[in-house]
Amino acid sequence: MTDKIPELEILFELADLFKVFGDSTRLRIMYTLFDGENSVGEIAEALNMEQSTISHQLRVLRTNKLVKIRREGKQIYYSLDDDHVKKIIEMGLDHVLE
Amino acid sequence: MTDKIPELEILFELADLFKVFGDSTRLRIMYTLFDGENSVGEIAEALNMEQSTISHQLRVLRTNKLVKIRREGKQIYYSLDDDHVKKIIEMGLDHVLE
DNA sequence: TGAACATATGAATAATCGTTCATATGATAT
DNA sequence: ATATCATATGAACGATTATTCATATGTTCA
Numbered sequence: 001m002t003d004k005i006p007e008l009e010i011l012f013e014l015a016d017l018f019k020v021f022g023d024s025t026r027l028r029i030m031y032t033l034f035d036g037e038n039s040v041g042e043i044a045e046a047l048n049m050e051q052s053t054i055s056h057q058l059r060v061l062r063t064n065k066l067v068k069i070r071r072e073g074k075q076i077y078y079s080l081d082d083d084h085v086k087k088i089i090e091m092g093l094d095h096v097l098e
Numbered sequence: 099m100t101d102k103i104p105e106l107e108i109l110f111e112l113a114d115l116f117k118v119f120g121d122s123t124r125l126r127i128m129y130t131l132f133d134g135e136n137s138v139g140e141i142a143e144a145l146n147m148e149q150s151t152i153s154h155q156l157r158v159l160r161t162n163k164l165v166k167i168r169r170e171g172k173q174i175y176y177s178l179d180d181d182h183v184k185k186i187i188e189m190g191l192d193h194v195l196e
Numbered sequence: 197t198g199a200a201c202a203t204a205t206g207a208a209t210a211a212t213c214g215t216t217c218a219t220a221t222g223a224t225a226t
Numbered sequence: 227a228t229a230t231c232a233t234a235t236g237a238a239c240g241a242t243t244a245t246t247c248a249t250a251t252g253t254t255c256a
Contacts, residue, residue: 011125013194014187019120023214024113031109040233053215055234074223074232084193089112091189095182096111121244138203151245153204172202172253 020064021088025049026057029078030066030085037070037079118162119186123147124155127176128164128183135168135177 020026028047032038038046044054058078061067068081080086118124126145130136136144142152156176159165166179178184 007129008126010191010194011129012122014190015120015122015125017190017194018116018125019213022113022117022120024110025214027109027113027116028106031105041231050216051233052217052235055232056214059234071223074230076233082193084189088186088189088193091182091186092112092115093108095180095186096108096115117243123244139201148246149203150205150247153202154244157204169253172200174203 017064020060020066021092023057025053026061027089029054029057029061030080030089033067033078033080034086037077039075039077041075043078115162118158118164119190121155123151124159125187127152127155127159128178128187131165131176131178132184135175137173137175139173141176 025047029043032043032046040051040054040058043058044051047054058067061078062069065081066085067078070077070079123145127141130141130144138149138152138156141156142149145152156165159176160167163179164183165176168175168177
């Protein structure tokens with residue numbers, strides 16, 4: 001029994017992770033959170049996009065443990081969950097910027 | 099004039115880059131190339147997938163400058179084009195493996 | 197030149213996914 | 227309780243994309 005099957009499963013998970021980074025709206029959301037936490041409304045306003053769109057994408061980010069939330073009254077503040085997020089984006093930027 | 103517009107364009111490019119990493123077939127191809135160059139046929143056999151599928155995806159990888167080629171007779175050998183490729187994948191693995 | 201092999205390409209199909217619209221849930225304050 | 231504000235959710239639509247099949251291109255060798 002080889003160890004290639006577990007590797008295969010991990011590569012599937014890895015693809016799923018990169019898929020999350022592969023959308024400009026989600027990237028912009030994460031980039032917005034580089035400076036610190038923001039509420040859903042603040043993010044929507046900053047990106048000039050519908051609240052619903054942002055909310056849907058925040059759920060994707062949260063499902064993948066890339067952002068976490070803090071509740072305060074009516075608002076929900078989102079922030080990056082992990083140092084990896086910044087690192088992965090910065091590593092990608094290195095490549096894009098040659 | 100703010101510098102947010104160029105950043106926006108860059109984030110679009112960045113999303114396109116991550117999209118390339120967001121497919122398990124392409125990830126498996128790149129992972130196969132961690133050990134060194136392989137021909138199209140070798141990759142297809144290693145992944146047990148159609149030659150055509152691999153060829154299509156290699157073109158995506160090549161268009162995005164993630165792999166480069168070396169011709170030798172009838173075969174074309176593909177290899178990773180860039181250290182960033184390995185680094186980005188490894189960074190993602192860090193996250194997936196907790 | 198023609199046969200055999202390796203790789204690339206184009207069209208078609210099926211599946212995935214982002215956005216929008218409408219509405220629901222949840223929280224606060226009067 | 228109810229009105230208001232913030233966020234979430236579900237369904238539907240359109241667009242993108244991975245794979246397959248069939249075929250084309252390109253290379254070697256006899």
